[in-house]
Amino acid sequence: MGGKALIQQVLLVDELEQWVEQYRSKASEGKCASYIPALYRADPNQLGICIIEPTGKMHTAGDWEVPFTMQSISKVISFIAACCYHGIPYVLDRVDVEPTGDAFNSIIRLEMHKPGKPFNPMINAGAITTSSLLPGQTPDHKLRYLYAFFSKITGITPMVNEEVFLSEWENSHRNRALAHYLKDTGYLACEVEEALEVYLTQCSIEVTTEQIALIGLLLALDGFHPLRNEQVLPKDVVRLAKALMLTCGMYDASGKFAANVGLPAKSGVSGGIMTLVPANRKTHSPFQYGCGIGIFGPSIDGCGNSVAGVSLLKHIAQEWDVTIF
Numbered sequence: 254m255g256g257k258a259l260i261q262q263v264l265l266v267d268e269l270e271q272w273v274e275q276y277r278s279k280a281s282e283g284k285c286a287s288y289i290p291a292l293y294r295a296d297p298n299q300l301g302i303c304i305i306e307p308t309g310k311m312h313t314a315g316d317w318e319v320p321f322t323m324q325s326i327s328k329v330i331s332f333i334a335a336c337c338y339h340g341i342p343y344v345l346d347r348v349d350v351e352p353t354g355d356a357f358n359s360i361i362r363l364e365m366h367k368p369g370k371p372f373n374p375m376i377n378a379g380a381i382t383t384s385s386l387l388p389g390q391t392p393d394h395k396l397r398y399l400y401a402f403f404s405k406i407t408g409i410t411p412m413v414n415e416e417v418f419l420s421e422w423e424n425s426h427r428n429r430a431l432a433h434y435l436k437d438t439g440y441l442a443c444e445v446e447e448a449l450e451v452y453l454t455q456c457s458i459e460v461t462t463e464q465i466a467l468i469g470l471l472l473a474l475d476g477f478h479p480l481r482n483e484q485v486l487p488k489d490v491v492r493l494a495k496a497l498m499l500t501c502g503m504y505d506a507s508g509k510f511a512a513n514v515g516l517p518a519k520s521g522v523s524g525g526i527m528t529l530v531p532a533n534r535k536t537h538s539p540f541q542y543g544c545g546i547g548i549f550g551p552s553i554d555g556c557g558n559s560v561a562g563v564s565l566l567k568h569i570a571q572e573w574d575v576t577i578f
């Protein structure tokens with residue numbers, strides 16, 4: 254690495270460390286998800302970030318190595334996996350691509366809009382439907398397909414946090430209600446309990462910011478894995494997933510996030526945010542060739558998004574001029 258590049262890298266990490274410490278205190282404006290008791294036990298003051306560039310170079314700060322469960326970030330992976338298996342038209346016949354402006358676990362639109370097709374795969378109704386579409390006759394088979402898909406693209410064998418899974422399974426009345434409604438309207442491709450088992454298990458896959466930054470990087474590069482020099486995901490599916498992340502990925506705060514940060518992103522109630530910067534022509538920006546970004550900060554706001562994580566991303570987007578707009 255040349256002297257100038259080395260200095261730039263040191264400055265980036267210094268800046269990141271400084272900003273993480275600056276935004277850590279934002280945690281006090283939210284709290285850890287309490288409807289899943291195992292998530293409520295997290296330390297709300299944690300905040301970490303990992304950024305991966307196409308060269309594989311990583312920039313990290315704060316609590317970036319702390320494992321957490323993917324929760325709703327997994328919705329992006331299961332949607333992509335279902336599209337890869339069935340093709341986009343088959344999946345979009347069963348789940349739409351419209352934002353709702355409602356909470357991630359809201360039921361209201363299913364009955365208000367006949368025939369009850371879920372609005373998008375980034376909210377619970379749509380994600381439970383997509384999980385039911387994964388190939389396989391049993392939850393076990395569907396999950397094995399998803400794990401193999403996850404390993405194929407990331408090179409990582411997924412681990413499920415059983416404690417978080419059980420904690421949510423025992424408290425999943427609202428998701429059960431959604432699944433029963435979807436079964437009644439014919440949108441669920443398997444039995445209610447089976448779809449829930451797949452959906453809640455995928456939410457309980459444990460990752461670190463590094464792993465979601467890597468997935469973000471693959472999305473930034475339209476499915477191309479720069480280190481393996483291989484197209485690991487189809488471009489059209491990835492582009493669709495990014496459009497959904499931008500319009501629906503931060504739930505009923507997706508509009509504000511697009512306005513304030515301007516990057517496709519997906520959050521989860523455990524405090525993770527997976528986002529990305531596509532390659533751009535901004536030669537003054539440190540991420541001209543694109544990057545994947547993983548964030549973890551378990552204190553969340555009323556919409557279910559990491560409070561400190563969103564503030565940190567807003568700051569980064571402004572300082573480094575990385576919006577897609």
Ligand SMILES: NC(=O)CC[C@H](N)C(=O)O
Nearest residue numbers: 324325357456521522557
């Ligand atoms: N927003 C989220 O991360 C929600 C995921 C969580 N497992 C749920 O279904 O409620």
